[in-house]
Amino acid sequence: MNLYLRLLSAVILAIISLTASISIALAETKERYLTLDSDGSQSFASLVQQAEDLAKESIAREFQENPALTEVTIIITADRSRQRVPVLRSRVSRHDWQKDARIEQWTRYFADAQLLLGFRDGNISSANSGFSQVMNAPAPSRSTSRENDPGFRDD
Secondary structure (H helix, E strand, O other), X not given: OHHHHHHHHXXXXXXXXXXXXXXXXXXXXXXXXXXXXXXOXXXXXXXXXXXXXXXXXXXXXXXXXXXXXXXXEXXXXXXXXXXXXXXXEEEEEHHHHHHOOOHHHHEEEOOOHHHHOOOOOOOOOHHHHOOOOOOOOOOOOOOOOHHHOOOOOOO
């Protein structure tokens, strides 16, 4: 009798572990990296809009082409003057995408991309961007000479 009880518990345990592994195997995710080429004439706002449009199209296409896909992550980078910088990352599940396909709520924007791609320096005119991009940076609290830098050595 004890042998039958052990055999029955082993079969039940095997069935439970098999169903758990099947449900884990059914959850399929995909991560995709896409790159936009940025020319010197467009503004950072138009680059972000272009990245959002590309992410939205890519997410919709991924879910449409692969019915088993449960989650998609799209990372959009921009290439400007041979500098490649991430602009945004969108991660969304199929269920959430079907409820609401607005890309902004599923997206994380990389704020430093504007600076790293060179959009804040003087080579972009405000006429191209459609609005003035003025930054209110606080003035430094101490002199910016090398002698005041804690890493400065005068050997």
